[in-house]
Amino acid sequence: MEPIILASGSPRRRDYFTLLGLPFEVLPAMIEEVPQEGLSPRQTAESFAVQKVYGALELAKGRPERWICGADTVVSVGSAVFGKPAGREDAKRMLGLLSGREHEVISAVALYNGREGKTDCRSVSCLVTFAPLGEAEIEWYLNAGEWEGAAGGYRIQGLASCFISSITGSPSAVAGLPLRDFYVMLRENGYPYGAPFTVRAVGP
Numbered sequence: 078m079e080p081i082i083l084a085s086g087s088p089r090r091r092d093y094f095t096l097l098g099l100p101f102e103v104l105p106a107m108i109e110e111v112p113q114e115g116l117s118p119r120q121t122a123e124s125f126a127v128q129k130v131y132g133a134l135e136l137a138k139g140r141p142e143r144w145i146c147g148a149d150t151v152v153s154v155g156s157a158v159f160g161k162p163a164g165r166e167d168a169k170r171m172l173g174l175l176s177g178r179e180h181e182v183i184s185a186v187a188l189y190n191g192r193e194g195k196t197d198c199r200s201v202s203c204l205v206t207f208a209p210l211g212e213a214e215i216e217w218y219l220n221a222g223e224w225e226g227a228a229g230g231y232r233i234q235g236l237a238s239c240f241i242s243s244i245t246g247s248p249s250a251v252a253g254l255p256l257r258d259f260y261v262m263l264r265e266n267g268y269p270y271g272a273p274f275t276v277r278a279v280g281p
Contacts, residue, residue: 110149118158122200162224180205
């Protein structure tokens with residue numbers, strides 16, 4: 078299989094690439110993740126994912142890698158869109174707003190095919206419901222440090238799982254990389270992954 082540049086510093090996305098057995102190199106594209114006014118949460122996530130691809134493409138200029146993957150996750154509650162907290166107090170604010178409420182998590186994946194010079198971008202939406210959180214619970218979680226670098230100020234795969242009462246959709250998407258959709262995206266864009274395609278005979 079050809080190597081893929083992963084334009085993300087997310088440890089969870091690295092774990093998923095390792096789980097899938099994909100050859101990859103981490104080359105984070107440091108973009109300014111500030112939501113653009115007028116974009117929906119889905120458009121925001123997709124915009125950031127694509128920006129990461131082209132940021133990594135610039136960093137890798139002149140190198141032979143053909144594939145680049147960028148991904149981004151945002152959290153939406155009401156009219157607010159949450160990316161990564163700016164600091165502890167910002168994370169505390171986010172967790173307070175998520176407490177006892179359902180929110181939407183959108184994860185976008187952009188895949189660049191260097192041979193064809195095109196980028197495919199797709200996104201997945203999930204619904205997550207938090208149980209009501211007391212102030213002491215929020216402080217306990219903040220002290221654990223999991224909020225750092227996490228959209229919405231929490232990580233589903235860590236202690237925050239103690240707070241989540243329900244998830245509708247893909248848990249891997251909430252964690253940052255929708256595996257089913259990424260698998261389909263790789264295959265549909267010509268990356269040689271998984272079982273060979275089969276052609277089903279069509280009868281008369």
